[in-house]
Amino acid sequence: MLDAAGSAGRAAQPEDQRRGSGDDPARPAGEPSERASQRHRHHRDHDPTPPHDLELTARRRRIADAVPGFFPPAELAALVAAAERAPAGGGWLVELGAYCGRSTIALGSVAADRGLYLLSVDHHRGSIEQRPPFPWADPRVRDGDLGTIDSLGTLRDALRLAALEEVVVAWVGTNLALASWARPLAGLVLIDGGHDALNAHLDLELARSLLVPGGLLCIHDVYEDPRDGGQAPWRVLVAALHLGFQLVARHGSLAVLEAGR
Ligand code: MG
Numbered sequence: 001m002l003d004a005a006g007s008a009g010r011a012a013q014p015e016d017q018r019r020g021s022g023d024d025p026a027r028p029a030g031e032p033s034e035r036a037s038q039r040h041r042h043h044r045d046h047d048p049t050p051p052h053d054l055e056l057t058a059r060r061r062r063i064a065d066a067v068p069g070f071f072p073p074a075e076l077a078a079l080v081a082a083a084e085r086a087p088a089g090g091g092w093l094v095e096l097g098a099y100c101g102r103s104t105i106a107l108g109s110v111a112a113d114r115g116l117y118l119l120s121v122d123h124h125r126g127s128i129e130q131r132p133p134f135p136w137a138d139p140r141v142r143d144g145d146l147g148t149i150d151s152l153g154t155l156r157d158a159l160r161l162a163a164l165e166e167v168v169v170a171w172v173g174t175n176l177a178l179a180s181w182a183r184p185l186a187g188l189v190l191i192d193g194g195h196d197a198l199n200a201h202l203d204l205e206l207a208r209s210l211l212v213p214g215g216l217l218c219i220h221d222v223y224e225d226p227r228d229g230g231q232a233p234w235r236v237l238v239a240a241l242h243l244g245f246q247l248v249a250r251h252g253s254l255a256v257l258e259a260g261r
């Protein structure tokens with residue numbers, strides 16, 4: 001709101017009106033005055049992001065580590081590092097697959113520090129392997145009335161504790177529905193949703209629709225060896241390389257790729 005008010009105030013400055021009318025004999029019509037160009041330089045150079053609150057950032061990182069989930073702290077730190085250097089794009093970071101919010105809090109913390117938003121996409125009914133009878137089904141994330149997984153409540157609690165409710169927007173629905181809405185707005189997309197082949201590849205297509213040129217694509221749970229884990233994320237990585245993405249970092253099972261410019 002402050003930015004909008006500031007812009008409105010600047011638009012009404014007399015020298016802007018003079019520039020519009022071109023009535024300065026020393027300057028051709030339409031050419032900005034020196035003062036105006038200095039002001040624009042100042043405005044452009046001014047860091048629009050909110051002051052970096054180190055204590056709050058540290059608290060958010062602690063909350064991220066405490067939320068139930070499958071992101072090891074070292075890989076979460078690598079994800080944060082990627083988000084810190086990703087292009088601002090259209091002002092968004094995106095995660096496909098949130099579960100209880102471990103990566104959501106980590107990415108949301110970076111988004112808050114950089115003045116960006118995070119779109120957090122999940123149907124919150126758990127991916128196949130997070131439902132009974134699989135061993136990753138967590139009874140803490142079960143809706144007692146419906147008998148289904150419900151990770152949304154835990155995510156919302158975590159967002160509130162981390163003071164990120166104004167930064168993170170939760171899309172509670174499927175990747176298919178989002179695909180018809182997607183625009184290239186994101187400087188970074190994390191793929192960490194359903195690890196079955198169909199959903200993993202749908203998420204890759206969705207990520208390609210969302211990423212800006214030069215944006216970072218992060219893929220979690222990449223295991224070349226089937227003895228270490230499911231193969232869909234690995235195949236998504238291979239597909240992404242064939243589609244022109246460049247691998248820029250690997251940290252455990254997290255792969256970071258860069259989109260073409
Ligand atoms: Mg994962």
